[in-house]
Amino acid sequence: MEEKDTIEEPKHPSSKKKEVVIHIKGLKKSFGDHHVLKHVDLDVHRGENVVILGKSGTGKSVTIECIVGMLVPDEGEVKVFGDDVPEMTEKQLKELRTKIGFLFQSGALYDSMTVRDNLEFPLTRVLRIKDQAEIDKRVEEVLDGVGLMDAIDKMPSDLSGGMRKRVGLARTLIVKPEIMLYDEPTTGLDPITSREISQLILKMQKKYKTTSIIITHDMECAEITADRVVVLNDGEFVAEGSFDEIKGSKDEFVESFF
Amino acid sequence: MAEQALPGWKKWLEGSGDQFIFLKGFFRNMFRSGFEWSEFVRQCYEIGYRSFTLVGTTAFIMGLVLALQLRPTLVDFGAESMLPRTLAVSIIREIGPVITAIICAGKIASSIGAELGSMKVTEQIDAMDVSGANPMQYLVVTRILATTFMVPLLTLIGDVLGLIGGFLAINISGKVSVMLYFNKCIASIDFTDLLPAFIKTIFFGFVIGFIGCYKGYNSNKGTESVGLSANSAVVAASLWIFVIDAIVVQISNIIIY
Numbered sequence: 112m113e114e115k116d117t118i119e120e121p122k123h124p125s126s127k128k129k130e131v132v133i134h135i136k137g138l139k140k141s142f143g144d145h146h147v148l149k150h151v152d153l154d155v156h157r158g159e160n161v162v163i164l165g166k167s168g169t170g171k172s173v174t175i176e177c178i179v180g181m182l183v184p185d186e187g188e189v190k191v192f193g194d195d196v197p198e199m200t201e202k203q204l205k206e207l208r209t210k211i212g213f214l215f216q217s218g219a220l221y222d223s224m225t226v227r228d229n230l231e232f233p234l235t236r237v238l239r240i241k242d243q244a245e246i247d248k249r250v251e252e253v254l255d256g257v258g259l260m261d262a263i264d265k266m267p268s269d270l271s272g273g274m275r276k277r278v279g280l281a282r283t284l285i286v287k288p289e290i291m292l293y294d295e296p297t298t299g300l301d302p303i304t305s306r307e308i309s310q311l312i313l314k315m316q317k318k319y320k321t322t323s324i325i326i327t328h329d330m331e332c333a334e335i336t337a338d339r340v341v342v343l344n345d346g347e348f349v350a351e352g353s354f355d356e357i358k359g360s361k362d363e364f365v366e367s368f369f
Numbered sequence: 370m371a372e373q374a375l376p377g378w379k380k381w382l383e384g385s386g387d388q389f390i391f392l393k394g395f396f397r398n399m400f401r402s403g404f405e406w407s408e409f410v411r412q413c414y415e416i417g418y419r420s421f422t423l424v425g426t427t428a429f430i431m432g433l434v435l436a437l438q439l440r441p442t443l444v445d446f447g448a449e450s451m452l453p454r455t456l457a458v459s460i461i462r463e464i465g466p467v468i469t470a471i472i473c474a475g476k477i478a479s480s481i482g483a484e485l486g487s488m489k490v491t492e493q494i495d496a497m498d499v500s501g502a503n504p505m506q507y508l509v510v511t512r513i514l515a516t517t518f519m520v521p522l523l524t525l526i527g528d529v530l531g532l533i534g535g536f537l538a539i540n541i542s543g544k545v546s547v548m549l550y551f552n553k554c555i556a557s558i559d560f561t562d563l564l565p566a567f568i569k570t571i572f573f574g575f576v577i578g579f580i581g582c583y584k585g586y587n588s589n590k591g592t593e594s595v596g597l598s599a600n601s602a603v604v605a606a607s608l609w610i611f612v613i614d615a616i617v618v619q620i621s622n623i624i625i626y
Binding site: 179181205206208209211212213215216217219220221222223232233236237239282283286 | 403487497502
């Protein structure tokens, strides 16, 4: 925690006096001898967009994987909606996951299914909706939201990288999650598509009123989407604040991102 | 020496433990509500119908070659009339089930291993899991049950085509009517030939699906691991087929004879 460049105030107005939906305290995670997360503390408030910046391999993805229960922390608290995630039973975890959307870096579309089937999958398997009219309505609404109505009957292999990310986003949002976790949503995309995806994330966040954690290296994505930015280095958060505050930081590591 | 052997044993024990947990997960999810019938039917089609031509052709040729190879030897002993009986017993009891299972191990276990391995590498399984859906129920239970159901059916078809192949071979060098040939075949087979053969095909089907799914589902995250999953699924499934064959033959011999 030495010389931590923590910029506590002012936070983005939207994060003030709001319920904490994700609470992480003293999170530690190692893989063998490799200590990925050494001490991570983070509170995310309802409706807030938090961007986690950091170099590759610093544990950004590990942090959100601990939030969603894909990884079990070695030490520390990870609470979502006040419930301790590592202590949850399989059933509780499954229930929690229906409230959390996770957008993978690759989009992770099911490649044996069409776009429509990809979108119907969480509706029929997670929400157990049987009414086909309701399913069709939701599919069309969410696809329209990401601007891909024309791709409804296409296979994932027929889509471009940007389209895959949009469909991945649509599939995640279709269950109307309260929390969205984005794992490098703009990686591998050209600058124009990256900007479109970043703006889409913001648009969807406003429309569905989600709380989001966005992991990215893309500074434009961070600028567009962040209410608050935290910078992760060597398993610890070393800086925190609004995008402009982080941009103005004198910390050598933080400066290296700009 | 012991120190060098220990990591290998440890790895083997860990692998066995993982397989046991996976097996437990399969049975637990099999009896959960929300069975994926449509995916099960799709897998039956993919696994059964799409393997039909390969299994059928191979079984037909095996029957044909077996008859051609057997005939000179039986003629030497003046036992040419025993040819339909010999063919029927060897095809129904051993060659049909084992050849079908080995072909299915090559075709189905590798395809399941590669498909699930690729889904693992591209985070599709993680995406399914993290969305609150049940990938074990959707991907694993359906595939294992489909192979368990379809391999016995494919074996049955393979047996019939193998016998037809044998009939063709006999008619190349001699002349036997269809009725006489199949009457002799059927008369030479009884319940004690059919039941152990049928039971072992169920185990073969299960092991093909189980190993394919286990290897694919537990792939490491890298493109190389997809190939390794497919490859190791074929090797392990083939080995298990022979092990199960030996065990079932021993047990049925003890019980029946």
